[in-house]
Amino acid sequence: MMSGPTSIRLARRDLIFGAGAGLVVLTLPRAVLARPTLDDAIRGFTGGKALNDGRVKLDIPPLLENGNAVGVTIDVESPMTAEDHVRRIALFNEKNPQADIAIFHLGPRSGRARVSSRIRLATSQTVVAIAELTDGSFWSSRASVIVTLAACIEDLS
Template identity: 70%
Template sequence: MDDPSRNQNLSFPIGRRQVLAAGLAGLVVVSLPRRVLARPSLEEAINTFTGGAEVLDGRVRLELPPLVENGNAVGITIAAESPMTAADHVRRIGVFNEKNPEANVVVFQLGPRCGRAEVSTRIRLATSQVVVAVAEMSDGSFWSSRASAIVTLAACIEDLS
């Protein structure tokens, strides 16, 4: 049998009800403003990639079909004008989109050993939109190219509002 006087000698800083209340408090969902949860705009995504530096047009070629039948697998090729030497090369190429659930598509890390600054991949497009490729050069400059695509069968559709 338990001795009731034995339990009185134990001291707990908080009681059982306080522990339960603290546990339930952890289940409370914090409601964040819609702006915090919203997808960044195309310009905001590019600014994050460049750190706010100026992006110039040219030196980058983005090949994207102007009419896409199925947005689930759209082939793109990005090429940047660069000799790809130790002194003058492409560091990164970022691809961004206007209307997919995520503004960032992919970032390729390059260096002088790549031989040429050209990458190809397939991306998903939620709907007809603009795609932008931005290349960061070894001198810290940023160059870009834009292309539009009309998508007849959309992919990765979520709430795009």
């Protein structure tokens, strides 16, 4: 059994052992290998709970010449106390080879609910930041980004 964002249970018949130097070929159904949609990835993170607008500020340039190193900062309004803080901040995208970019885990000792990173963007697309608070609520912000020179190019159909 493999683990990760999507757990896959494999039966013996799904593995084909080749002769020679221990060659192992893994065959999986096409649906398992398919990239989840943006909405599916978000539902997986939130457990299907509703998203609220506000409290999250997603700072990403709206127009990029190059998608190879895009600076992004996410700020969440939160007192960051033991009783009321941000548990997780997730960043998702619409068209990269993987829908989830990063998940940051925070606690009251984080001081403030702010994360910064650099990401790659395959092409012009929507980027979504979601914060999970201790009360179980989810807050989000979306941004449309135009990329003139793409990164992460694979089959984007």
